[in-house]
Structure formats: C-alpha cells, structure tokens
Amino acid sequence: MDDPRILSLLKQTKLLRAPAKALSTFGATVIEYHLISPVPERAARTRLREGVVRSQKPRILTPESFSERFQGFGDGSQEYLDWLKPAYRDLLRALEYNFKNEGLQTQVISESASGVADRILADLDGRNICDQAVIACPDGGWSLALMKFTLDQAAGSFPTHVRDLERRGLFDPAGKETSRRRREIEALFAAAASDRGVLKRLGEKLREHGLFSEYEDRYLRFF
Secondary structure, X not given: OOOHHHHHHHHOOEEEEOOOOOOOOOOOEEEEEEEEEEOXXXXXXXXXXXXXXXXXXXXXXXXXXXXXXXXXXXXXXHHHHHHHHHHHHHHHHHEEOOEEEEEEEEEEEOOOHHHHHHHHHHHHHHOOOOXXXXXXXXXXXXXXXXXXXXXXXXXXXXXXXXXXXXXXXXXXXXXXXXXXHHHHHHHHHHHHOOOHHHHHHHHHHHHHOOOHHHHHHHHHOOO
C-alpha cells in the first residue's frame, strides 16, 4: 500500500460531488460520472471522460474472483486493482460486488480543469441533478480514481446491504434453514389442533430438528 506513484495519483484526486443515492441491495444501480483531468503539458486543455458505472446487486459470498469484478476500467487497471485489494478486502470478502464501466466517452476541451468542473457542477445544480458523480483526477490515473470511487460507494452502502439481506434471511444460510424449520413446526402445530393424527409427525419433526425441549410444554398440552 506504499507505491509512491499510486499514492501521488490518489493525492491529486478529489471527489467534487458524490451521488446522493446509495447502491441498491436488490437491483442494479447505474451511476453517471464526469472525470475531469488536466491534459499533461497542454496549457488550458482538459480531458473530460463521461460514462456510467453499473453496479450489479450484491450477492452472497462466492469464491473470490476480484480481478473479474471490474470490467471496462482501462487496460492498466489490473495494477490498480492489485493495489486496492488489501484496503477493501473485508468488504469484498463479505459480499460479492461486480462493477462495469459502460459508454465511456472522452473529449479534450480548450478550457482549464477548474473551469470545466465549475461549469459541470453549475449545470447539475441548475437541473437539480443529484445522482451524478464529478471527480477531478490526473489524466494517467483516471481508472484508479473511478475504481476507488466505486469501491467507496460500495463501502458506504455495505451496512444497509447486510441488514436488507439479513431481513430476508439471505445473508445467513443457517439462519434461513432455522426459519424454514420453525415455519414447518408452526404449520404442524396448527394442523394438530384439528387433526390429532398429525401429532406423531409433529413429535418426530421436533426431535429431528432438535427442537423438542423448546416446544415440549406446548406439545404435551395436546395430551
């Protein structure tokens, strides 16, 4: 994490505007971005890169395939991925996030980078658009800036994703199975109230799932 060139690129990178919305838990999220970079050795020239990052809905942990989680981030992005990996290891081991950079368009503008940034920000304000990202970064580090921004968005959304998945019983497979067994037991109790022939099966299921001691008093009331 101490590569001086990468650290220098990050030091020159600034998030001028973050999108207001978080990444979605149960659907894809599309974030439009504007990357603003001074053109090296060209006074008052700015390279503007625009496109969208599509974040697929986070999935429960699968065997790690970090290098396949970013598509369309430039030919030199693997080096940046290797550098970023340790910093976001816990995030990417807990849930599987996949990101795709789409519709990248690049143009050189005869204007300073600060002027281009001010104009884009003013335009977004004027149209009351709050879900687009504006990032100032070095020309040679645009993919690093975009990947780090994307990972930071995922990190900010991560606690919500975990809570949403837990509510649906998706984050904890063991917990999901326990819930399924309890629903089965409750259904058998309900059936036994009108059909005592179900009691034998109910008793067998309570013992099979290791729940007899928990439900014993309720079960014995039938007798």
